[in-house]
Amino acid sequence: MARTRFVGDAGLTARMTLVLFLLGGLFVALIVGLMYAFPSYAVIIGLIGLGIAWWQWYSSDKLALRAMRARVVTPEQAPELHGMIDRLCALADMPKPTVAIAYTDMPNAFATGRSANHSAVCVTTGILDRLTAEELEGVLAHELSHVAHRDVLVMTLASSAGIIAGMATRGAQYGMIFGGGRRDNNDNGGGAIAFLLALVISLVVYAVSFFLTRLLSRYRELCADRAGAYLTQKPSALAGALTKITGDVAAIPSRDLREVQSLNAFFITPAISGQGFKTLTSTHPSLEQRLEQLAKIAAELGKPMDGGFSAPGMDR
Numbered sequence: 001m002a003r004t005r006f007v008g009d010a011g012l013t014a015r016m017t018l019v020l021f022l023l024g025g026l027f028v029a030l031i032v033g034l035m036y037a038f039p040s041y042a043v044i045i046g047l048i049g050l051g052i053a054w055w056q057w058y059s060s061d062k063l064a065l066r067a068m069r070a071r072v073v074t075p076e077q078a079p080e081l082h083g084m085i086d087r088l089c090a091l092a093d094m095p096k097p098t099v100a101i102a103y104t105d106m107p108n109a110f111a112t113g114r115s116a117n118h119s120a121v122c123v124t125t126g127i128l129d130r131l132t133a134e135e136l137e138g139v140l141a142h143e144l145s146h147v148a149h150r151d152v153l154v155m156t157l158a159s160s161a162g163i164i165a166g167m168a169t170r171g172a173q174y175g176m177i178f179g180g181g182r183r184d185n186n187d188n189g190g191g192a193i194a195f196l197l198a199l200v201i202s203l204v205v206y207a208v209s210f211f212l213t214r215l216l217s218r219y220r221e222l223c224a225d226r227a228g229a230y231l232t233q234k235p236s237a238l239a240g241a242l243t244k245i246t247g248d249v250a251a252i253p254s255r256d257l258r259e260v261q262s263l264n265a266f267f268i269t270p271a272i273s274g275q276g277f278k279t280l281t282s283t284h285p286s287l288e289q290r291l292e293q294l295a296k297i298a299a300e301l302g303k304p305m306d307g308g309f310s311a312p313g314m315d316r
Contacts, residue, residue, distance in 0.1 A: 005091065006092055006144075006149065006230075006231055009223045009226070015215075016150070019212050019216045023213075026205045030049070031045060037197045038198070057156065058114065060156040061112045061114070061119060061120040064266065065100050068122060068260060070103075072099065072100045078099065084133070084136065085121065088232075095117050097113065100120055100122040101123060102122055102124045103124075104126055105252065106271060110266040111147050113152060116150075130245075131241050135237050135240050135241035137232055138241050141229075142268055146224050151220040151223070151224075155217065155220070158209065214283055217284065222290065225238060229294055235301070236303070243287065265283040
C-alpha cells in the first residue's frame with residue numbers, strides 16, 4: 001500500500017494479494033487453454049491476452065473517464081473542488097490526482113488509475129448539486145483512499161481476466177454456431193471439441209473472476225469508508241453523503257443507470273435502483289452496514305453522529 005496518512009488495512013492487502021494471485025492463475029489458464037484449443041492461433045491469442053491486460057493497466061484512468069463522458073477540469077474551472085482535493089491530499093501526504101467532472105444528474109463519484117501519480121478522481125454534477133461541503137469532503141476522502149490503498153489498480157487488473165473470458169466465450173459460441181458444423185470428415189469432431197473446450201474454460205474463468213472481484217469490491221468499500229472517516233475526523237459527514245446518494249440514485253431513470261452500470265464496482269454507491277445489495281453479486285456492502293461502521297468510528301472518536309444517526313446499541 002502507498003505510504004500515506006490514510007489508515008491501512010492488513011485484511012485489504014491480504015485480499016488484494018490473494019485475488020491477484022488467483023486471477024493471475026486463471027488468466028494464465030485461460031490463455032494457455034485457448035492456445036491449446038486453437039494451436040494455429042497460439043501466438044496471436046497470447047499477444048491479444050497480454051495486450052488487453054497491458055491496455056487495462058496503462059489506460060485505466062482514461063478509459064473510465066471516457067466511459068462517463070467526464071471532462072478534466074482545471075483549478076480555474078472548478079476552484080472549490082480543486083481546493084478541497086488539495087487540502088485532502090496535503091492532509092493525507094499523497095500526490096494530487098487528475099480532477100474531472102461528469103455532467104450527469106446521477107449523484108456519484110469514483111477514483112481510477114494505475115498509481116498515485118497516474119490517477120483521477122471524478123465527481124458528477126449531480127453529487128456537487130446535492131451534497132454540503134463537509135459531505136463532499138467525506139466522499140473525496142473515500143475516493144482518495146482507494147488510490148492510496150491501490151485497490152483501484154487491483155480492481156482494474158482483476159477485470160482483465162473477466163473481459164478476456166467474456167470475449168472468448170462469445171467467440172467460442174459464435175464458432176460453435178457458425179463454424180462447428182462445417183468440419184470435414186477427417187476432422188473427427190476435433191474442431192467442435194476445441195470450441196467446446198474454449199467455451200467451458202472461458203465460462204469458468206469469467207464466473208470465478210466475477211465473484212472474486214465482487215468479494216474484494218465489497219471489502220474495499222468498507223476500508224475506504226473507514227480510511228476517509230479517520231482522515232477527515234467527520235464520519236457523520238460521510239454517513240450523510242452515503243444516505244443522500246443512495247436515496248437519490250433510486251430516483252434516477254433506469255435508462256440512465258444502465259448506461260453507467262459497467263462502472264458500478266468503482267462508484268462510491270452502485271448505480272442500481274431498488275436493490276438491497278445483500279447478494280453474492282453485489283459490488284457494495286449494504287447502506288446499513290456502512291452506516292453501522294461509521295457510527296462505531298464516531299463513537300471511537302468521541303464525535304456523536306449527527307443528522308439522525310447513532311452508534312449501534314445507542315438510542316437516537
